[in-house]
Amino acid sequence: MTLKITGALVLGEQAGDLYVDDSGVLVDEVLSPDETIDADGLVALPGLVDLHTHLREPGREDAETILSGSRAAAMGGYAAVLAMANTSPVTDTAEAALRVLDLGREAGLVHVQPVGAVTRGLAGEELAELGLMARSRAAVRVFSDDGRCVHDARVMRRALEYVKAFGGVVSQHAQDPTLAGPSACCHEGEVSGRLGLPGWPGVAEEVIVARDVMLARHTGSRVHIAHVSTAGSVEVLRWAKAQGIDVTAEVTPHHLMLTTDLLTGYDPTFKVNPPLRPDEDVEALREALADGTIDAVATDHAPHARHDKEHAFVDAAFGMLGLETALAVVRTALPDLAWADIARVMSAAPAQIAGLEGFGSLDLGSTAHVVLVEPDATVTVDRGASVSLSRNNPWHGRTLRSRVVHTVYGGRVTVRDGALA
Numbered sequence: 001m002t003l004k005i006t007g008a009l010v011l012g013e014q015a016g017d018l019y020v021d022d023s024g025v026l027v028d029e030v031l032s033p034d035e036t037i038d039a040d041g042l043v044a045l046p047g048l049v050d051l052h053t054h055l056r057e058p059g060r061e062d063a064e065t066i067l068s069g070s071r072a073a074a075m076g077g078y079a080a081v082l083a084m085a086n087t088s089p090v091t092d093t094a095e096a097a098l099r100v101l102d103l104g105r106e107a108g109l110v111h112v113q114p115v116g117a118v119t120r121g122l123a124g125e126e127l128a129e130l131g132l133m134a135r136s137r138a139a140v141r142v143f144s145d146d147g148r149c150v151h152d153a154r155v156m157r158r159a160l161e162y163v164k165a166f167g168g169v170v171s172q173h174a175q176d177p178t179l180a181g182p183s184a185c186c187h188e189g190e191v192s193g194r195l196g197l198p199g200w201p202g203v204a205e206e207v208i209v210a211r212d213v214m215l216a217r218h219t220g221s222r223v224h225i226a227h228v229s230t231a232g233s234v235e236v237l238r239w240a241k242a243q244g245i246d247v248t249a250e251v252t253p254h255h256l257m258l259t260t261d262l263l264t265g266y267d268p269t270f271k272v273n274p275p276l277r278p279d280e281d282v283e284a285l286r287e288a289l290a291d292g293t294i295d296a297v298a299t300d301h302a303p304h305a306r307h308d309k310e311h312a313f314v315d316a317a318f319g320m321l322g323l324e325t326a327l328a329v330v331r332t333a334l335p336d337l338a339w340a341d342i343a344r345v346m347s348a349a350p351a352q353i354a355g356l357e358g359f360g361s362l363d364l365g366s367t368a369h370v371v372l373v374e375p376d377a378t379v380t381v382d383r384g385a386s387v388s389l390s391r392n393n394p395w396h397g398r399t400l401r402s403r404v405v406h407t408v409y410g411g412r413v414t415v416r417d418g419a420l421a
């Protein structure tokens, strides 16, 4: 099946046509295409890549499945997602990783790349089968105990040494458990004090970021900091990058826009880990994304069933949806960010960090993963319209700028006119 996309503003710049041959590759011309998409006025970006998605399968298929999460990803303009390891059972073996990969292929809407756990059962003690996962057909390159911090420095050091052998990376959920007590449920500060909610401070994140950049320097290995949420972490990253330490970092759309004050209604939709932070952190995160200190935007899409989320704030599960709205949130939060920069932080950089070949580019000869965006559309989010199985959507009722109109994955249209194809 061949495809022609006419009149798209490629990376937001000049209008041009894109052609896809019948092997799903971008080429300079196709004479009589099987399908033509009129993209006049739409911006074409390389299909987005999400470094941080929770798909809940296996184990919590009531909250999300690999199929429903793939649908949400396609609707958000994604061509690839990295599926976090905190499923049940945990993705800590090659067999478990292959199962995620194959279920993703069966769904066929985005590439689902398994993230391997760093430690067995996410218990933080013994390393998981890192080498077997890496050498398997799933070719796992990103390892993370996300949801939990690899808090033991010795274990973190060993993991960094181990993944170095095959060009892997450890994605750290930076949160010192001794500074973030078991009942903590939000940012420690003026708002938590007023609401009487147990909080944890920004420094719980920052001490781990500081420790891990030093471990990366010591081991000569590569560390990635998941969902950076504080100005202090940004300062450490800026210093580490200036030293030439091999560190990358991501920020979530919600940490670029939502702040701690949203907690005053005790609505558990806004309970997330790391927690929403004050304005000054949000400002520092926006600047760091724009200046390249933070490399990528990653959703931390964390679907939860009603019976886990609809509780008193202290008891509710941590996490919020993100795949379908990520691009519009980034565009709304940083209206001056050029489309080429959006393509970098939401596609090229995450593909590179994850070692995913064939993603992140619209150059001729690349696999045709393309998202076509209406740049100045305004859309009011309705959580009921989501294709995710969950409804913990913090953007419900908000008006966001820009809209994903079509998504093409490997030359195949997965979203057409804003609906699953």
Ligand SMILES: NC(=O)N[C@@H](CC(=O)O)C(=O)O
Pocket: 054, 086, 146, 147, 148, 173, 271, 272, 273, 274, 300, 302, 303, 318, 319, 320
């Ligand atoms: N980000 C979240 O708030 N939740 C994540 C895991 C986590 O706690 O990081 C989840 O798996 O639900």
